[in-house]
Amino acid sequence: MPALKVSSDQRAELRSQAHALKPVVLVGAEGLTDAVLSEIKVHLDAHQLIKIRVFGDEREERIAIYEEICDKLNAAPIQHIGKLLVIWKPESAQPAVKAKRGALPSAREAAVEAKPGKGRAPRVVTVVKPSEIPMRKPKAKAVLVRGNERVTQGGNIKRAKKRQTSAKRSHQSSK
DSSP states (O other): OOOOOOOHHHHHHHHHHHTTOOEEEEEOTTOSOHHHHHHHHHHHHHHSEEEEEEOOSOHHHHHHHHHHHHHHHTOEEEEEETTEEEEEOOOOOOOHHHHHHTSOOOHHHHHHHSOOOTTOSSEEEEEEEOOSSTTSOOEEEEEEEOTTEEEOTTSOEEEOOOOOOOSSOGGGOOO
16 A cells, blocks of 8 residues: 655644654564554554654664555655654544444443443443432432543442642653
């Protein structure tokens, strides 16, 4: 598959977006293996625009890796500065059912379509709470639990606390 072609205006816009990104894939001494390619593909599918760091002193070798990645994954080369490579692949076409609606599915629809399993979010959880009056039956209620939430034993939903960041390393703050 040949690499995608991008106009210079589009390339400039993508370079400005990639400026704040950190490398998500590292290519080591082994070079471009199948495992590294599959990892790049996963990140491209998730983010569309990624940075890759290639450890190697040979410029020609890095350029060859850059071109090979773009050719094999049908991605567009955006920028090559030193050991950093920026690659972009547009979103793949949505399935036909979702494309007809013209919008992304709601969180509840996504929970129903997702495979059931522990820790997958968003998901619908059935919570049974005892009623305030002891003579009444407990009520079952379906609750939507998102990625940063959990259900306690009492049936309440709690959000995760924000991670504490170091005052010394303000440049490494997560966004």
